[in-house]
Amino acid sequence: MKYIVDGEIDVKFIMDTLADGSPDSGSLIMFEGRVRADEVGGNFVEKIFYESYISMAEKEIEKIEDEVIKKFGVKRVVIKHRIGEVKVGEVALFVAVLSAHRTEGFEAIQYAINEVKKRVPIWKREILSNGKTRWREND
Numbered sequence: 001m002k003y004i005v006d007g008e009i010d011v012k013f014i015m016d017t018l019a020d021g022s023p024d025s026g027s028l029i030m031f032e033g034r035v036r037a038d039e040v041g042g043n044f045v046e047k048i049f050y051e052s053y054i055s056m057a058e059k060e061i062e063k064i065e066d067e068v069i070k071k072f073g074v075k076r077v078v079i080k081h082r083i084g085e086v087k088v089g090e091v092a093l094f095v096a097v098l099s100a101h102r103t104e105g106f107e108a109i110q111y112a113i114n115e116v117k118k119r120v121p122i123w124k125r126e127i128l129s130n131g132k133t134r135w136r137e138n139d
Contacts, residue, residue, distance in 0.1 A: 003061035004054050004122075009080045009094045018098050022075045025098045027105040031113055033093030035086050043128040047087045048136075053121040057081070064115045072108035074099040079112060081122060 011032065018028055037044045065077040076098040086092045095112050099105035117138040124136050 003058050003079055003081065004052055005080050005082050006084050007082070009082060009091050011091065011094055014078055014080070014094070014096060018076060018078065018096055022098060025075050025100055027099045027102040028096065029099075029102070029105045029109050030096040031094070031109055032091045033095075033113070034091055035088050037088045038126075040126070040128055040134065043130045043132070045088065045126045046129055047085055047127045048092065049085050049125045049127060049133075050081070050083045050092065051123045051125070052081075052083050054083070057120050057122060060120045061116065064112060064119065067115070068097070068108050068112045071111070072097075072099070072104045074104055074108045077108065077112060079116060081116065081120065083122070 015028070015030060035045065035048050061079050061081070065079055068074060068077045074097050078096045080094045082092050093116065095109055097105045097109045097112070099108065122138070125133050126136050127133050
């Protein structure tokens with residue numbers, strides 16, 4: 001499965017696929033991490049350029065998905081992260097969890113997001129409205 005995407009993440013397709021997936025699942029939770037127009041010294045973020053060590057990132061996201069399923073007992077987990085240029089308002093990180101109940105679904109999605117931010121080798125360079133750039137740590 002491809003976890004790192006160069007281009008738009010097809011959220012509707014993923015959600016439709018998951019919704020059809022399991023008759024014993026009562027909860028489908030999703031998270032879209034979007035680029036924000038943060039203010040930086042009087043200027044605003046216009047876009048972020050994401051870079052990744054793709055093969056390592058793919059392996060780490062696969063491990064996180066497997067870990068989430070085992071740890072929380074959820075049915076399915078889908079994690080996608082964009083690379084390249086992502087403009088303000090566009091989705092950079094997408095996580096969805098299909099589970100029997102909402103409690104484990106919410107716990108699982110929070111855990112998955114935090115682990116992606118901590119473990120996956122993806123770097124982001126913000127491009128500001130004044131044309132300057134700055135590297136940013138995952139938060």
